[in-house]
Amino acid sequence: MRVNGIIFDMDVTLLDSMGIWKTLGSDYLRGRGVQPEPGLDERLKAMSLRQAAVYFQENYGVTESVGEILDGVNRMIQHFYLEEAEAKPGAFEFLQRLAAEGVRMCVATATENWLAQAALKRNDLLSFFSQIFTCSDVGVGKDSPKIFKTARKALGTKKAETWVFEDALYAMKSARKAGLHIAAIADDSQKKDREAIRETADVFFQNYQEASEVFFQ
16 A cells, blocks of 8 residues: 555554543533533534533533633643653554654644653653644634544645544544545543444455554565
């Protein structure tokens, strides 16, 4: 297959980090004495942190500013990204091989830039990427193809030669709208959407060893 550029999701795709996000929104509200609605965290998955902050204001009467909410959420997760988040097995070797082949790479993530940089650097992954695009910086969540379009243009690669590595179904659908190929990496968090993910992605890998076998035939 012809691959000149790859846009990598970070959480769950490059880093084993889904655990910190599973109940983050609910935990934030409970910390302020507010009872979250059933299914809130699932609903927040498709939002950027900024969108989630506005949602808290509009639906839960949170009186802090968007900036104050973001600061509060980031304080809850910063230790994890600065000290604990680990790379997915085989990710370093896969990226190293892509770099040796001259493939251009960047990151598109809902996590704030400074936290993403810190976690990637600590795992020796940061140097592989030309840029990190965050939902906050681009101004949309991954329910919009804009972040993938922006990242692809920055890579300077043709759509037909650009891939997106993702774990989330809604983000894959957005990448498809951007005209890009999709590679899905398996994770336990996908159980509910596993079959739909298989149908949406061009290729589905259990791990990076499988990805290497396909991309470096």
